[in-house]
Amino acid sequence: MDTGTQFMQGFPELYDTDALRSQAFDLYQRCLTDGTPTAMLQFVQEQIAHRPPRTTLMSEVVDHLSLRLQELREQYFEARDRLLYIVHKRYDVDLTPLLKTDPDVYHQLPIDDLISAILQQRPLRPDEETRLRRILKVSHAIAAQVYHDAEMTEQIRAFIHEWLMALTSQRARLQGDDGRAPGERLQ
Secondary structure (H helix, E strand, C coil): CCHHHHHHHCCHHHHHHHHHHHHHHHHHHHHHHHCCCHHHHHHHHHHHHCCCCCHHHHHHHHHHHHHHHHHHHHHHHHHHHHHHHHHHHHHCCCCHHHHCCCHHHHHHCCHHHHHHHHHHHCCCCHHHHHHHHHHHHHHHHHHHHHHHHHHHHHHHHHHHHHHHHHHHHHHHHHHHCCCCCHHHHCC
């Protein structure tokens, strides 16, 4: 047995924290797969109800979700930019003006509207239009999945963050409540 393992045997809560962190990340992935944050929200409530609340663990989860959210947003815009690049290179058409109003929801733009806008810039042969429709459909599906994953990630992250803020506020009030009036505590 190595020294690190011997050291950690005296602190079972370290194993517990690692196991809970791993469980949290597994539950997060399951939420994305299932399309509902329920499992993760229930896990968070269990950790908050634990005495004392596992705020360090929850802070780590918030940090992880914040990074994941940033990655998802980058993926979304990369998918959008890839579509713009492909359409521009293959069809010599610029779709950027259609996306300027709200670039966060390009996956919600109807494919027929995009095709119509392209046809206004340049005529397409039937085989080009068919191929372009497939490209748009695939791009929309990828972007929609990433967009929904980002929305759910933000929902879970915000839920945990709000709990942490409430617990921090409560802890500050409890630590500051020593029986003196608020003005007396400042002196």
